[in-house]
Amino acid sequence: MSDRSPDKPKVAFYWCASCGGCEEAVVDLAEAILDVVAKVDIVFWPVAMDFKRKDVESMADGSITATFLNGAIRTSEQESMAQLLRSKSQLLVALGACSHLGGIPGLANLFDRASLMQEVYVQPPSTINAEGTLPQTHYQDNGYSVELPVFQETVRPLDQVVDVDYYIPGCPPTPKTFLAAVQILLGSELPVKGTVLAPDCALCDECPRKDTKPEKPVFNEFKRPQQMLVDEQKCLLAQGLLCMGPGTRSGCEALCVRGNMPCSGCYGPTSRVRDQGAKILSCLASLVESKDETEIDRVLSTIPDPVGTFYRYGLPGSLLQRKRPDGVRQAPLPSR
Template sequence: MSSPTSLTETRHSSPVPRRDAKPKLAVYWTGSCGGCDVSFLEVGEAIVEVLSRVEIVFWPALVDAKRSDLEALPPGSIDVALINGVIRTEENAEMAKLLRAKSKYIVAYGACAHLGGVPSLADRWGKEEIFREVFGKGFRPGPPPGANGEAALPDLLDAAVPLEDVVRVDYVVPGCPPPAPLISRFFGALLGGEMPEPPHVFANVKALCEECQRVRHDDRRIERIVRPHEVLPDPETCLLEQGLICMGPVTRGGCNALCPAAGMPCTGCLGPTPEAGDPGTAMLSALASLVRFEDEGEEYFPKEDGVLEALADPLGTFYMYSFGRFRRKR
């Protein structure tokens, strides 16, 4: 766990005014691993302050509230609902819509709600193929033997989609899971009554490279691509320069370049910068400029070197967290 983090960071004029009453908060988990629910602990002791200054009205991982309790609430009676996870099942979509109806503001919390996340990589295959691969040939979803239809598991949607495909999203706290500085930034604004105008992403507009402490050389060029388990990188030099695919040039900053600081390339969990747009296209362009050669003033890309061909799993590398979003936009 990170060291305790202050909840007082950048201040903004707020559509959620500061008031004496505690903001009513809901947290819900759709198709996710559960890491986002645990991530709140990343802020260390400050989580105690957060929990003492909000009223939790619905958070199945923490308090025993049922769907019927949520249904009984008046429309708009929850101030802020944080939803983490991809929308993968009919139940996920229903719950997202229910929370939208009961809440003034909806926050896509974490990479899955934001962009589809790792689970949306499953959309390389159709629903039927997934069932066949996981449960075997001939499997049909339905109630357990002897039970009625109500006991059936909720059906999968045709695709795993980000939250914004199902409901209007006001705020995003990105990351897989969101890192401590961004969780603090969000709660600092909420509890200070200084939330920015929606829509707003609680991360930097500038790329991660801007906050990374590793040295980038002007004449850098990639001569080979390597994977993290194949090298022990130099501790000072830019990882991309050392042939590791680091998504820093196209990813939003805000995490203090956590992964490169620990010797691991950024995998892009905060999502692409507004300038980068589609992270795959932007990263390929960045890579192409790094593998180029120059001869007598002319630039060329030596195909025989096969530098880019050595890239393993381009889709999983460039769209690890964002396939759900960009699959449809390509």
């Protein structure tokens, strides 16, 4: 870090509530990462190099050109890091589905904090916790006092916590998507603030099976890949599989479909859609063949986990954001 060039853009990476796959995607750039590294100075990247919070605190406000933050915001520590990095960065980029829309961790918004704690620390058959001890935020021992982050009630995407300039979608973003996004950011003209740095067309546009999609696929049952031999050429929706492709932003080059698995929606909606799950539901529901209510119920009951299917990556960023905790009237969350 001693050979920092004053005119090279300074870049930071940080990791909140996520699996780490997005950082992996950065590493997956392979040789291409060298080109990136040649053009920028990495000033903060805890997963790869030894940095401390105080290193960031000591930087001047706005001194980081761009911070790529992945992961949703669940704890008080993540929230405070997000605020810190925001103030130090000219551009804050939400990297990956969790940061963009809430991601898989966001499905925890179907539960409240208390029941999650019970589920994890008290109820598992492999857990012995007779006193029902739950994680604490303060701990005192031997004269030492430790402060631990608060586990918050709700998982939030980054833009519900701080102002976000750009988004890179995907769970994780493909190396190609990441590289293209970085090149756009390094370019001379920045896109409009709030842009998701990926094509703004749905996945069918780049799907190799597009031509096999019928004009009227009809559903009498929704199937899951393990229940059938999936035809490797034919449109997956036409085979009765729940493919989120029509309602999902493209840019991944239909990787899952090429692997004979339906799109699960990780690139999120296009810029014109506020609620990906509602949109894809509205589309699919009209393709159920029967007009009889009981039969429609039966067809829909073949979707075992509707929220996990239609909002797999986007519940916290959707219009509803979360399940209302029992008996609690939800205070309005800040809108994006």
